[in-house]
Amino acid sequence: MFERFTSSAREVVVAARREAKDVDHSIAGTEHLLLALVQDSDGLGGRALRRLGLDPVAVRHSIDTIRSRGPVGDLDVEALGSIGIDLDAVRRRVDAAFGPGALDRAGPTRRWRSPFSPRAKKALELSLRESIRRKDGYIGTEHLLLGVLREGRGMAARILADAAIDRTAVESMLDTLRGSDEADTG
Amino acid sequence: MPDTDVLTEASSSTDPVVGLAAVSSLRRLVERLEVLQVDHARRLGWSWQQIAAALGVSKQAVHKKHARRER
Numbered sequence: 001m002f003e004r005f006t007s008s009a010r011e012v013v014v015a016a017r018r019e020a021k022d023v024d025h026s027i028a029g030t031e032h033l034l035l036a037l038v039q040d041s042d043g044l045g046g047r048a049l050r051r052l053g054l055d056p057v058a059v060r061h062s063i064d065t066i067r068s069r070g071p072v073g074d075l076d077v078e079a080l081g082s083i084g085i086d087l088d089a090v091r092r093r094v095d096a097a098f099g100p101g102a103l104d105r106a107g108p109t110r111r112w113r114s115p116f117s118p119r120a121k122k123a124l125e126l127s128l129r130e131s132i133r134r135k136d137g138y139i140g141t142e143h144l145l146l147g148v149l150r151e152g153r154g155m156a157a158r159i160l161a162d163a164a165i166d167r168t169a170v171e172s173m174l175d176t177l178r179g180s181d182e183a184d185t186g
Numbered sequence: 187m188p189d190t191d192v193l194t195e196a197s198s199s200t201d202p203v204v205g206l207a208a209v210s211s212l213r214r215l216v217e218r219l220e221v222l223q224v225d226h227a228r229r230l231g232w233s234w235q236q237i238a239a240a241l242g243v244s245k246q247a248v249h250k251k252h253a254r255r256e257r
Contacts, residue, residue, distance in 0.1 A: 075214055079207035090215070098222050106218035 004131070006140045008043035012036045013124075013144075017115055029117040030154030031063050033124075033144065043141025048173040052165050062159040075107075119154035123147040142174050224252045 002010065015036035020028040039056050040046035077087045094103040114121055127147030131139045148156045149167050160166070220241070227237050234253070238245040 075218075076207045076211040079204055080211050080215065082204050083208045083212070085212065085215075087215070094219070094222065098226065102222060103218055106221040107214075 004128070004137075004139050006043070006138050008040060008141050009045075009127075009139050009144055012040050012043065012045070012141055015039065016120070020115075026115075027117050028115055028120050030120050030123050030148055030151060030156035031059075031066075031159065033120055033148055034156035034159060035059050035063070037141060037145055037148070040141055044174055044177055045141030045143075045145035047177055048142065048145060048170055049165070051173055051177070052163070052169055054160075054163055054165065058163070059159060062162060063155065066155055066158060117154075119151055123151040123154065123156070126150045145170060221252070221255075224248070225255065228252075228256065 002013065005013070012033070013036070016028045016032040019032040019035050020026055034049075035056065037043075037045045038049045038054050038059050075087060080087050091103045095101065116124065123144070124147060127139055127143040130143040130146040130150070131137070134143075136143070146167070148154070149160060149165075149170060151157055224237055224241075227240075234249045235245050237252075238248040241248060
């Protein structure tokens with residue numbers, strides 16, 4: 001499905017996988033797509049995100065915050081905390097003994113073989129649909145961003161919602177950027 | 187306010203939603219720790235018999251549950 005991607009969009013997808021590998025998750029989730037998008041200098045998607053006030057540092061911070069609070073896979077941090085078990089402490093000790101990410105890797109084996117999480121895959125599919133909807137004929141970083149937004153349930157969608165970046169804001173920012181690009185070249 | 191925090195904590199401990207989620211998560215946590223420890227013991231050369239004895243279960247049970255990861 002990547003043949004219609006622009007070079008910027010391809011770079012974002014590759015960078016998302018690299019981001020996932022860097023933190024030893026090896027499965028790229030929507031949060032890695034968002035992280036790659038916000039760091040992409042050329043594409044409309046990254047430019048729109050930064051103009052809307054998001055930056056790589058903020059995204060990384062949000063990812064860390066959500067990870068430390070929310071359930072880790074199927075482990076509920078708060079519920080365990082209510083019976084006096086500090087999951088972060090357990091994870092620190094287990095990872096110290098068996099290597100980084102050991103506790104997460106010991107979880108249920110995943111049934112898909114894609115380098116992307118099901119939600120990230122969904123976001124990529126939706127980016128194709130966004131491109132078709134606009135009759136653009138290519139998939140650019142702006143479609144990736146809209147795809148991530150439309151997916152709606154992944155970590156990226158949560159981060160965007162927390163930053164008050166919704167579809168309306170993105171669409172209008174994209175229109176503004178498209179307008180100024182045309183003015184520059186025209 | 188500290189008072190409210192204490193109250194929230196006290197009430198949450200009798201909330202079945204939290205209590206059951208805790209039990210369920212604890213069970214999964216135990217499963218993960220078992221996977222890590224069994225794999226580690228195997229790497230150190232422990233037999234299934236030794237691992238089963240340490241876990242307090244039958245050799246068949248521990249083999250059935252964990253041996254497929256080695257294949």
